[in-house]
Every structure is written in C-alpha cells, then in structure tokens.
Amino acid sequence: MILDTRYIVGIDLGTTNSCVAQAAGAEVRVIQNNDQMNVTPSVVRVLKSGSLLVGRRAYNALAEDPDNVAQEVKRLMGQRYAKTFPASGRVMTPEEISAEVLKSLLADARRRTNDEVRAACVTVPAAFTALQCEATARAAQLAGLRLG
Secondary structure (H helix, E strand, O other): OOHHHHHHHEOOOOOOOOEOOOOOEEEEEEEEOOOOOOOEEEEEEEEEEEEEEEHHHHOOOOOOOOHEEOHHHHHOOOOOEEEEOOOEEEEEHHHHHHHHHHHHHHHHHHOOOOOOOOHHHHOOOOOOOOHHHHHHHHHHHEEEEEEE
C-alpha cells in the first residue's frame, strides 16, 4: 500500500515546545501555528468551563493561574500520574494532556494545508523507555492519529 504523503506530517512533541512539519520530496516545510510561529508551547490550560487552551494562550496564563495550567508533562509520560485542574475539577493524564498539544498541531496543519492529516511520525527522545514510548503512542491515538 502506498500512502499519500500529503496526509502525513512529522511532529516534534517537545517538553517545552512542539512543532509540526511536512515533507514534499526533498523539501521539508515547518507548518506555522495560528500565532504565525514555528513552535507551539507544549502547555495546556483548563478553564472553569472545562474548555481547553493550548499553546501560547495557555503559556501566558502561567503567572495568573498556574494551578490550572500543565506544562512539561513529557517528563511524566509513562508514569502513573494525573493532574487535577481545580477550576473545573478535571483530571488528565500526561497522555491526555499531550494529546491536546498534538490535536492543536494537527489543527494547525489542517488549516495551513487544507488537507486532513491522517498519520504522523511523532518523535521521542532516544533515552525514552518502552513505557514512555507506549505512552506517547497512546497520546497520538487519543489525538486521532493512525499508528503504523
């Protein structure tokens, strides 16, 4: 089976920032987010209503509402941990939080390319354990990505 590469992207799911790119032949193009930036802060904020903010808007809320903001969850991938967001009472695992970052990146890719992204290569650090890699794969699935 040959995959249509228009629907495949590469994602660097980072501890601090994340990035999405698409290859076309020998060229690789970084896909900018809604803020016209090449990177998106890997930060999620849960509002009282339960709504989520991802990226710069979530990062900017760190000073005023740190209890309802999650950052650097990549360090917790594969661990038995859940963050409670007191404003809404919502509880999320690192995989669920990472999935929200991935969803945001995929939405940016969809907006910029006018194509539905169906698959992605999501990076993990070389030092990640099998449990951390599996947790990252679960986050990708939660974000709606098809795994190879």
